[in-house]
Every structure is written in C-alpha cells, then in structure tokens.
Amino acid sequence: MENYESRTQHIDTIEDIDTIMDLQMINDDRQTSDIHYSNFSSSISQSKHSGRKKNDFTEILDEFNSGPQKKPKKEFFNAFIIRAIKRAFRAVISGKTPKTTCIAVDIKNGIESEIWSKIQEIYRKNPELIVNKSKTDDGPLTDGRSKRNTKSEGYKSFNNAFCKEFFSNNLMREAFNYIIELIYCQYSPARCCEKFKFNCCHMRNAHCVECDGKWMKLKEYFSQCYFKDLDVEDGRPMINTDDPEIIDIDIDSYIQ
Ligand SMILES: [Zn+2]
Numbered sequence: 001m002e003n004y005e006s007r008t009q010h011i012d013t014i015e016d017i018d019t020i021m022d023l024q025m026i027n028d029d030r031q032t033s034d035i036h037y038s039n040f041s042s043s044i045s046q047s048k049h050s051g052r053k054k055n056d057f058t059e060i061l062d063e064f065n066s067g068p069q070k071k072p073k074k075e076f077f078n079a080f081i082i083r084a085i086k087r088a089f090r091a092v093i094s095g096k097t098p099k100t101t102c103i104a105v106d107i108k109n110g111i112e113s114e115i116w117s118k119i120q121e122i123y124r125k126n127p128e129l130i131v132n133k134s135k136t137d138d139g140p141l142t143d144g145r146s147k148r149n150t151k152s153e154g155y156k157s158f159n160n161a162f163c164k165e166f167f168s169n170n171l172m173r174e175a176f177n178y179i180i181e182l183i184y185c186q187y188s189p190a191r192c193c194e195k196f197k198f199n200c201c202h203m204r205n206a207h208c209v210e211c212d213g214k215w216m217k218l219k220e221y222f223s224q225c226y227f228k229d230l231d232v233e234d235g236r237p238m239i240n241t242d243d244p245e246i247i248d249i250d251i252d253s254y255i256q
C-alpha cells in the first residue's frame with residue numbers, strides 16, 4: 001500500500017521520466033535510445049545490446065521481487081500479459097471499458113482513453129481473429145480448462161514456444177505494446193507495482209530513483225527486446241509514421 005507522501009516524492013521525477021519515455025517512443029531510434037535512460041540510471045542498458053545474453057529478461061526481472069525472497073519469473077510475466085490481452089479484447093467485444101486489473105482504463109485521462117480506442121481499433125481490424133484469440137481456453141495446457149492448476153501452476157506453461165506462437169500475430173504484438181503503454185500511463189513506481197503484481201523494492205521506505213530505473217529498464221526491454229528474444233518479427237506498431245494522430249496527442253499531453 002502506498003501513501004500519499006511516497007507518491008509525492010516522485011513528482012519531480014515523474015515528469016522527466018514521462019518525457020523521456022515519450023521521446024523514446026517518438027524518436028524510435030535504437031542506436032540512440034539508451035542515451036535517454038542513462039540520464040537517471042547509469043546501470044541501465046550499458047551492456048545490454050553489445051553481446052546481449054539470452055536471459056536478459058530473467059536478469060531484469062531478478063531486480064524485482066514478488067514476495068520475500070521471490071523473484072518474478074519470465075513465464076509469470078508471459079502469462080500475466082497474455083491473459084491481460086485476452087481480457088482486454090473480451091472487454092472490447094462486450095463493449096465495456098475495463099475498470100479493474102492492470103488493464104483498467106481511466107476514461108478521464110486523455111492518453112489512457114486514446115490507448116483504449118487503439119485497442120478497440122485492433123479488434124475492428126480482424127474481429128474473427130480477435131474473438132478466437134481472446135478465448136480463455138486458447139492458452140497452453142490448463143489455461144482456462146482446469147481451474148485447479150491455473151492459479152498456481154498454470155503460468156509455467158507460458159513458455160517461450162507458446163508466447164512465440166501467440167505473438168507471431170502482429171495484432172497481438174500491437175495489443176502487447178498498447179497494454180504496456182496503458183500500464184505505464186500516469187507512471188509511478190507504486191502504480192507499476194500494483195499493475196504488474198511484483199515490486200521494485202521491499203516497500204519499507206519510499207520508492208527511490210533506483211525503483212524508477214528498474215521500471216524504465218523493464219519498459220525498455222519490452223519495447224526493444226521482448227519480441228526479439230521470442231524470435232518473432234517485431235513490426236514495432238506502437239508509434240509509426242502512418243499513425244500520426246497518437247503522436248500529436250502524446251506530445252501535447254506530455255509537454256503541458
Ligand atoms: Zn537498450
């Protein structure tokens with residue numbers, strides 16, 4: 001639980017980080033993007049691209065905790081995000097705006113609303129496919145089929161092979177990017193802990209700049225490396241030149 005004080009301590013850094021994140025998305029330049037991040041955490045990305053190892057994601061997640069002495073597992077995240085995507089599409093299909101879990105949309109927030117409308121657009125591009133993909137039993141092994149295992153053990157089957165298959169569809173990659181953006185909207189470490197279901201620190205004190213660094217490093221991993229590491233073609237659909245609308249909206253909202 002985060003109190004007001006711990007949130008306010010971040011206010012001076014939040015704007016910078018939002019701007020940095022936004023610049024990162026807009027100036028989608030893989031060569032220079034790490035420079036932005038080095039402004040607030042020198043540990044970020046320094047060795048990540050040259051001779052990057054296969055278990056980058058595990059290394060990044062190792063800096064977080066999901067309980068005393070527990071580290072979030074890659075498969076846990078995979079299960080988390082794929083279930084979030086399916087849930088988001090089921091909400092779109094039923095004409096509802098999500099109010100709970102990591103996909104909750106604050107309709108009073110312009111950026112969140114815009115992201116939600118982009119997710120709705122994905123559905124309209126191929127309703128039949130989205131209906132199929134959003135089914136709870138379109139998962140590995142027990143996901144949605146057997147209630148016994150889904151909570152505690154089900155995530156283990158969300159291995160790279162399953163994710164590679166799931167994200168081989170570009171609309172699913174698009175949805176992934178939007179949901180990550182949605183989670184990082186109105187950024188704070190406390191919000192990220194709540195949304196991702198794992199923590200950047202032991203929460204004994206206020207979150208600090210190191211917490212910010214961890215969340216930014218994770219976000220960078222999602223935008224630069226997640227699909228590459230799954231060996232699926234990365235179409236990078238989040239911000240591109242044939243989609244100028246969202247760029248305008250983002251710039252206006254962040255520069256205020
Ligand atoms: Zn990087």
Ligand SMILES: [Zn+2]
Nearest residue numbers: 200201207211
């Ligand atoms: Zn923290």
